[in-house]
Amino acid sequence: MTFQFRLDPTPEQEQLMNRTLELCRKLYNRAKEQRETAYKQEGKTITYAMQQKELPAFKKEFPEYKNVHSQVLQDGLQRLDDAYQRFFRGEAGYPRYKSADRYISFTYPQPGAVEKTFAKPGYVYLSKIGVVKMKAHRPFDPANVTQINVKRYVDSWMVNISVKVSDAEAAQTAESAVGIDVGLNTFAALSDETKVDNPRYLRKAEKRLKRKQQLLSRKQPASRNRKKAKLKVAKAHRKVARQRKDFLHKQSYRIVRDHDLIAVEELKVRNMVRNRRLAKSISDAGWRRFITYLCYKAKRQGKRFAQVPAHGTSQTCLCGAPVPKTLSIRIHECESCGLIQDRDIVSAKVILQRALDIPA
Ligand SMILES: [Zn+2]
Structure with a gap:
């Protein structure tokens, strides 16, 4: 199961998180371009494994990527691969390039040791970002955390912490x-x-309204009585709507x-x-x-x-x-x-x- 908590990053941490998103997004788009070019020019299919293997060389060429945890980068490539697999299975359209407002989360697929990640109560350690304040309003077992995902919303940051739970806990x-x-x-x-x-x-009021409406439909058109009845129905209608x-x-x-x-x-x-x-x-x-x-x-x-x-x-x-x-x-x-x-x-x-x- 997944716990979602609000993050309260410092301005510096927020900057790092935004930069991480931007770099991951660019990597995603580059990796997509690489797949397309290879296929168009050489008829070659590039796989996730191939792209992942190239990451160290890529980081050398673009040193700014050293500021993003390698797991997070790998997850970005994995997302692209998932998008392609969904497309191949006919479950989704062809993968698209991601704009900034469509790439809004990054993931640590294998969080580090508990002692490090949740060492400080009320905080979560995000590698390459820092120890970020987290409003954990519900208890969870830090020893069983399987994944940490950081997501940007319009006005806030949230963290999704996936925890492996027993069936008993799941039932609860x-x-x-x-x-x-x-x-x-x-x-x-x-x-x-x-x-x-x-x-x-409410049921009674709705019944009354229905009756009034039927009465109205039986009145002579353009008669005084009809006008009166119409007003009554409108009033009743408003009252029922409010209730x-x-x-x-x-x-x-x-x-x-x-x-x-x-x-x-x-x-x-x-x-x-x-x-x-x-x-x-x-x-x-x-x-x-x-x-x-x-x-x-x-x-x-x-x-x-x-x-x-x-x-x-x-x-x-x-x-x-x-x-x-x-x-x-x-x-x-x-x-x-x-x-x-x-x-x-x-x-x-x-x-x-x-x-x-x-x-x-
Ligand atoms: Zn049954």
């Missing part, structure tokens, strides 16, 4: 993470087996406060637009707003927010087996592993499972 982490499934039957189902329902006052927003703020606030990772599925916008039923369209708008609130609240509090592909989240079991069910079937029953549970709760758990598979 999953508790502070939550998957959320939004649906028509309940407003949202959570992977911790709780549900969030639309409050009764709904308030409800969404409260729910999203609570969920973000209680969890470190919040996972939702990507909403299929196209399907939603197609559905013209009023009840449905109201909930669609609500879900989208809910997800927007969750996202920005999570970011503001330094929590992780993940959106996973929605494909099959309601038709798959946690064990991976397909469990097809129509909308009317409310209980998930897996023949493969025997799991029997509310379908929305299972979906929420599947969403969380998918999010935990995504590297931070």
Whole structure:
């Protein structure tokens, strides 16, 4: 698992970090150019191993690269190779040159000894950068750190510390993470087996609004009564919208406060637009707003927010087996592993499972 902490570098350290990014980016682009030239001119394929072997000679030619840890440089070349491999497998487009705003992190793939890297509490030692202040708001086991990644954001620096954890620890982490499934039957189902329902006052208000809207459509066009009814509907509409927003703020606030990772599925916008039923369209708008609130609240509090592909989240079991069910079937029953549970709760758990598979 990965812990993300805020870094508080000194101005000098920040300068070194920015320089590291810039040098890594240039190396990446040079290495890409080298691959292309070799292929175009000689039909030769340059591999990661070949480029890595050339690093010492490269450093001699460009001494400024001596200021970057060799592991970090190797990782830069590895990224390029990964990009090419993804392209060869048909998973991604052809690798592009990186601009400064697209090369925003560097990685120490094998951090040094614990005694050195985490010798000073509240600090992390980054080779060639220095001992950088780090706000480690959660404990982690420094002996099991497998990778350190430094990332530049618009107004801050973060460090992602990957730690090898036991299954027991992983399970504990999953508790502070939550998957959320939004649906028509309940407003949202959570992977911790709780549900969030639309409050009764809101359901009532929405029903009243619907009735008023129907009445309005039956009134004579251009009549005085119609004008009056129209005003009433507009007022009711505004009131319901306000109440709904308030409800969404409260729910999203609570969920973000209680969890470190919040996972939702990507909403299929196209399907939603197609559905013209009023009840449905109201909930669609609500879900989208809910997800927007969750996202920005999570970011503001330094929590992780993940959106996973929605494909099959309601038709798959946690064990991976397909469990097809129509909308009317409310209980998930897996023949493969025997799991029997509310379908929305299972979906929420599947969403969380998918999010935990995504590297931070
Ligand atoms: Zn199963």
